[in-house]
Amino acid sequence: MKKNKFWILSLSFLLVSLAFLKPGSSIAQKYDAGGGLGIATYSGDIIRGLDPNQIGIQGTLFGRRNFDNVWSLRGGLSFARLNAADSINPIDPVMAYRNAGFNGSLFEASVVMEYHFLDFTNRYAQFRFSPYGFLGLGFSGFVGKGRKFEDDPNPTGYNVGTPVIPFGIGIKYKLSDKWILAAEFGARATFTDALDKLYGEEPFIPRFPDPNNPNTLTGYNYGNYSDKDWYYFLGITLSYTFSSVKCYSY
Numbered sequence: 001m002k003k004n005k006f007w008i009l010s011l012s013f014l015l016v017s018l019a020f021l022k023p024g025s026s027i028a029q030k031y032d033a034g035g036g037l038g039i040a041t042y043s044g045d046i047i048r049g050l051d052p053n054q055i056g057i058q059g060t061l062f063g064r065r066n067f068d069n070v071w072s073l074r075g076g077l078s079f080a081r082l083n084a085a086d087s088i089n090p091i092d093p094v095m096a097y098r099n100a101g102f103n104g105s106l107f108e109a110s111v112v113m114e115y116h117f118l119d120f121t122n123r124y125a126q127f128r129f130s131p132y133g134f135l136g137l138g139f140s141g142f143v144g145k146g147r148k149f150e151d152d153p154n155p156t157g158y159n160v161g162t163p164v165i166p167f168g169i170g171i172k173y174k175l176s177d178k179w180i181l182a183a184e185f186g187a188r189a190t191f192t193d194a195l196d197k198l199y200g201e202e203p204f205i206p207r208f209p210d211p212n213n214p215n216t217l218t219g220y221n222y223g224n225y226s227d228k229d230w231y232y233f234l235g236i237t238l239s240y241t242f243s244s245v246k247c248y249s250y
């Protein structure tokens with residue numbers, strides 16, 4: 001836990017420091033805002049990797065400050081639908097027997113730094129596009145419904161809140177001096193194992209029915225507490241530059 005706090009504080013300091021950097025002479029400050037749509041998925045105790053059969057929609061709104069032709073600071077709000085079920089694509093026969101599943105809505109607020117590999121915003125630039133990477137901090141809230149195993153007597157709603165570390169890659173294309181189109185893939189490392197409602201700390205229940213106790217709850221309710229959940233966004237965004245002011249240092 002102390003290690004997690006160290007990384008969160010370190011990234012926070014980096015983002016805040018970069019946000020207050022003063023641009024040098026003849027560097028243009030550009031501000032833009034936009035939004036995007038795409039798909040979202042999760043990985044955890046139900047899905048180990050990325051499963052295209054279990055995806056939801058996602059959307060985002062953001063504002064961005066471009067310090068120069070390389071660095072940008074972006075703040076955004078995102079919404080996504082996440083879902084997964086052992087019955088769709090079980091990891092193994094034991095997971096099929098468990099038959100856990102969940103679905104719900106995720107809300108995220110984040111701040112990330114973007115690094116562009118090519119100078120594409122300058123009107124005299126050789127390229128109209130640039131790959132970029134990003135890294136930042138955020139917080140997510142998830143509201144969902146799910147069951148931990150086949151005969152779960154309490155498949156009710158639940159809420160989860162967690163800090164997240166967003167990072168990823170993308171490519172931007174300058175449609176005009178005002179409009180920029182981008183395609184982006186982003187991963188979110190969370191600090192919780194509860195997005196899928198499988199905390200890994202459930203009391204053990206008998207695997208099979210006991211003839212002497214037919215009313216006893218049975219099933220496979222296992223979750224791996226040592227693996228934190230992740231979620232991922234893939235989408236397209238469109239942004240509009242609404243101001244450009246050149247600053248000069250003396």
